[in-house]
Amino acid sequence: MRIAELSHRTGIPVPTIKYYLREGLLPPGELTSRNQASYDEPHVRRLQLIRALLEIGRLPIASIKAVLAEVDAPTPNLHHALGRALQADLIQPEPEENGEEVDALIALRGWQVGHDTPARRKVADIIAAFRRLGWHDMVDNLDSYADIADRTAELDLGLLRTHADPEEIVYGAVVGTILGDALLVALRRLAQESASMKLYGLNQPAG
Amino acid sequence: MRIAELSHRTGIPVPTIKYYLREGLLPPGELTSRNQASYDEPHVRRLQLIRALLEIGRLPIASIKAVLAEVDAPTPNLHHALGRALQADLIQPEPEENGEEVDALIALRGWQVGHDTPARRKVADIIAAFRRLGWHDMVDNLDSYADIADRTAELDLGLLRTHADPEEIVYGAVVGTILGDALLVALRRLAQESASMKLYGLNQPAG
Numbered sequence: 001m002r003i004a005e006l007s008h009r010t011g012i013p014v015p016t017i018k019y020y021l022r023e024g025l026l027p028p029g030e031l032t033s034r035n036q037a038s039y040d041e042p043h044v045r046r047l048q049l050i051r052a053l054l055e056i057g058r059l060p061i062a063s064i065k066a067v068l069a070e071v072d073a074p075t076p077n078l079h080h081a082l083g084r085a086l087q088a089d090l091i092q093p094e095p096e097e098n099g100e101e102v103d104a105l106i107a108l109r110g111w112q113v114g115h116d117t118p119a120r121r122k123v124a125d126i127i128a129a130f131r132r133l134g135w136h137d138m139v140d141n142l143d144s145y146a147d148i149a150d151r152t153a154e155l156d157l158g159l160l161r162t163h164a165d166p167e168e169i170v171y172g173a174v175v176g177t178i179l180g181d182a183l184l185v186a187l188r189r190l191a192q193e194s195a196s197m198k199l200y201g202l203n204q205p206a207g
Numbered sequence: 208m209r210i211a212e213l214s215h216r217t218g219i220p221v222p223t224i225k226y227y228l229r230e231g232l233l234p235p236g237e238l239t240s241r242n243q244a245s246y247d248e249p250h251v252r253r254l255q256l257i258r259a260l261l262e263i264g265r266l267p268i269a270s271i272k273a274v275l276a277e278v279d280a281p282t283p284n285l286h287h288a289l290g291r292a293l294q295a296d297l298i299q300p301e302p303e304e305n306g307e308e309v310d311a312l313i314a315l316r317g318w319q320v321g322h323d324t325p326a327r328r329k330v331a332d333i334i335a336a337f338r339r340l341g342w343h344d345m346v347d348n349l350d351s352y353a354d355i356a357d358r359t360a361e362l363d364l365g366l367l368r369t370h371a372d373p374e375e376i377v378y379g380a381v382v383g384t385i386l387g388d389a390l391l392v393a394l395r396r397l398a399q400e401s402a403s404m405k406l407y408g409l410n411q412p413a414g
Contacts, residue, residue, distance in 0.1 A: 083400050
């Protein structure tokens with residue numbers, strides 16, 4: 001199909017598609033003449049993935065690039081491919097803070113993770129931000145939140161292991177992780193609203 | 208303190224602070240002369256909050272504005288204030304999709320939430336994105352993820368209810384929700400990596 005139909009099929013404007021082509025997020029179409037290319041179903045699926053990562057995952061373009069590179073990479077070792085795919089969006093150049101609290105948590109949970117894994121530094125940064133803002137509740141209950149994370153990961157990996165094809169597993173890990181983050185966040189909001197209703201909804205004095 | 212010291216204390220460049228002042232994210236300082244203002248500790252804390260929402264929460268400026276408006280609002284009814292504060296970052300103009308699946312989930316969980324609550328539409332959008340991408344695992348297990356959300360909200364509200372001051376509760380809800388989202392995401396990654404190590408780390412054939 002021509003780029004205009006690709007735009008029609010995905011609802012993404014032609015200039016935006018051209019931008020993704022220039023950035024290398026979308027592989028080029030097959031040239032049919034000097035200035036015309038033809039696109040097919042994998043392009044439609046790739047554009048839907050980019051849009052979901054952008055709109056639902058709120059990822060910046062650089063992170064989307066990293067995530068797509070993992071989806072496209074060959075997968076000689078599934079654990080390593082999964083590890084990179086799961087954290088491709090987290091890579092950031094910030095310096096490390098409060099590493100000791102994360103290390104203590106990792107030891108407490110018995111988590112088998114690499115020392116340089118991006119999520120480890122991310123947790124350290126978030127702990128530091130909580131401390132700066134003077135809100136210590138969640139940091140003081142880190143292990144309870146880690147317990148929730150363990151239940152989530154158990155469910156996530158349980159779903160992934162029903163698939164056999166390594167490329168499908170990596171694709172599912174990316175989609176399930178990035179969109180799953182957004183899903184968990186939104187479900188948490190619904191559950192919070194309901195819990196707040198039960199706690200504070202009735203007989204709440206004006207204050 | 209002068210704006211230069213405010214910048215030094217928070218690590219935020221003076222032009223960025225001026226931008227936040229223009230956007231109304233940061234209340235103006237007290238004028239000490241025609242073109243000089245004085246800032247104090249609440250300005251430091253507000254800048255740290257803006258930075259955390261921006262860098263850890265990855266919120267766009269418009270969402271930060273909405274969230275700060277809730278933090279600053281008086282709280283005559285804590286449930287309503289909490290409800291708005293918890294979802295201030297989710298408000299978006301997209302059309303509603305797949306509302307029936309979310310409604311079924313809400314009924315199944317017995318969640319007491321408003322029909323127009325932003326998180327409800329957000330969940331519908333995410334379900335639609337999963338379906339478009341052809342990845343049905345998480346949608347088919349929505350109730351299991353909702354169960355995790357319930358445990359999280361129970362923990363969240365349990366921590367909030369240890370505080371008595373309504374303004375502190377709203378502040379804590381905002382910080383604990385936005386930074387807490389990022390914390391849960393990062394902890395999920397660590398737990399996933401560890402679970403992947405146990406599942407695929409050993410004896411994984413090249414594939």
